[in-house]
Amino acid sequence: MRKxxxxxxxxxxAGTLLAAVPAxxxxxxxxxxxxxxxxxxxxxxxxVNRGDTVVWRWEGRNPHNVRATRGPVRFRSPVKSSxxxxxxxxxxxxxxxxxxxxxxxxxxxxxxx
Numbered sequence: 001m002r003k004x005x006x007x008x009x010x011x012x013x014a015g016t017l018l019a020a021v022p023a024x025x026x027x028x029x030x031x032x033x034x035x036x037x038x039x040x041x042x043x044x045x046x047x048v049n050r051g052d053t054v055v056w057r058w059e060g061r062n063p064h065n066v067r068a069t070r071g072p073v074r075f076r077s078p079v080k081s082s083x084x085x086x087x088x089x090x091x092x093x094x095x096x097x098x099x100x101x102x103x104x105x106x107x108x109x110x111x112x113x
Contacts, residue, residue, distance in 0.1 A: 026052045030108070034060030037097065037108040045109040050092050054110065056085045064099045064106065071095030071110070 028048045031038055037056075038044040048054060056066050058081060066077040066085050072093040077085035079101060089112045099106035 028054050030056045032056050032058045032064050034062045035102050035106050043107045047111045049113050053086055053088045058082045064101055067098055067100055068095045069098055
């Protein structure tokens, strides 16, 4: 009986600690290249879950930015030619994203579930 009680307490403590750890969010990378997001052609749609972080990565040489023109939350990155911009998506919905330097050609849709 003495050996069982510490094991029961240890199991209860482990269960409590696991329940207290928040779910880890994921990252989704979006390429920002010369005059397009993700790929050339029609505006792409990127899907993420609420709580995920979207990382836009500048790959080309031209300056660009990321701006949400529609959606539950508006956001905007600075205009730059390299580096990244990160945004944790906390509100579900559909976001319309453009580059202010290259409208209307450089656009995408971001769906947060």
